[in-house]
Amino acid sequence: MPHIRLHPRKSDAAQAVAKEVADLIRLRSKSGLKTVLGLATGATPLPLYAELIRLHRETGLSFRDVVTFNLDEYAGLPPTDPHSYRYFMEENLFRLIDIPPSATHVPDGLSQDFQKTCAAYEEAIRLAGGIDLQILGIGRTGHVGFNEPPSAADTRTRHVRLDEMTRRDNSVFFGNQEAVPHGALTMGVGTILEARRIELLAFGSGKAEIIRRACHESPNADCPATWLQRHPHCTFHLDPDSGTLV
Numbered sequence: 553m554p555h556i557r558l559h560p561r562k563s564d565a566a567q568a569v570a571k572e573v574a575d576l577i578r579l580r581s582k583s584g585l586k587t588v589l590g591l592a593t594g595a596t597p598l599p600l601y602a603e604l605i606r607l608h609r610e611t612g613l614s615f616r617d618v619v620t621f622n623l624d625e626y627a628g629l630p631p632t633d634p635h636s637y638r639y640f641m642e643e644n645l646f647r648l649i650d651i652p653p654s655a656t657h658v659p660d661g662l663s664q665d666f667q668k669t670c671a672a673y674e675e676a677i678r679l680a681g682g683i684d685l686q687i688l689g690i691g692r693t694g695h696v697g698f699n700e701p702p703s704a705a706d707t708r709t710r711h712v713r714l715d716e717m718t719r720r721d722n723s724v725f726f727g728n729q730e731a732v733p734h735g736a737l738t739m740g741v742g743t744i745l746e747a748r749r750i751e752l753l754a755f756g757s758g759k760a761e762i763i764r765r766a767c768h769e770s771p772n773a774d775c776p777a778t779w780l781q782r783h784p785h786c787t788f789h790l791d792p793d794s795g796t797l798v
């Protein structure tokens with residue numbers, strides 16, 4: 553079982569995770585070490601990113617010694633497309649903190665050679681020393697990153713086809729479902745499980761059932777988030793609505 557933290561409101565969850573991130577960055581910076589963060593997109597991490605920006609502005613938290621790797625990117629979208637995850641990260645975090653642009657990584661959705669791009673992404677994570685702390689959301693299909701069912705525990709960064717439920721859920725950002733790409737590049741479950749610490753956030757009643765499955769089903773490829781049960785330092789941060797069935 554992952555460690556479960558039930559927070560009174562999603563803002564409390566965002567503050568708690570932001571504090572964990574800030575404490576880790578400060579501790580490692582003091583010893584001259586970089587902090588490698590794995591980052592997620594979607595609506596869920598937005599209050600966390602807002603809190604990190606506030607800590608940067610009001611308490612001087614610096615991201616100069618931080619390196620980031622995002623979980624995923626839509627295939628076929630350029631970084632300038634407002635629906636791309638690169639654009640999302642620039643708008644909602646990177647341009648609002650002092651992280652060096654060269655220290656931020658998002659898979660290249662425009663790659664003509666997915667295999668090569670994905671292998672290079674894995675290698676970049678390895679060269680950076682591995683991910684110290686991975687932020688995760690969860691999709692209603694049980695995906696983490698874009699590891700749709702079925703995704704095995706040893707999957708690596710790769711090109712995947714998106715589940716129709718995911719395309720429907722993400723159509724809120726695109727206006728209509730037809731505009732949502734059919735494919736994506738995502739870190740694998742195996743890549744995610746190698747992070748030294750994982751903080752998963754899930755809010756709202758729409759996530760209650762998948763959180764129940766992720767916590768109580770034995771680890772299986774049809775609900776990829778169940779693999780997180782095998783991680784020794786994984787915490788699920790829930791609000792009262794997402795936590796009703798745990």
Ligand code: GLP
Pocket residue numbers: 592593594595596597623624688689690691696697698718722
């Ligand atoms: C998206 C992302 C995931 C995210 C999930 C939930 O499609 N690829 O990384 O965790 O789906 O999204 P939301 O937070 O908007 O519910």
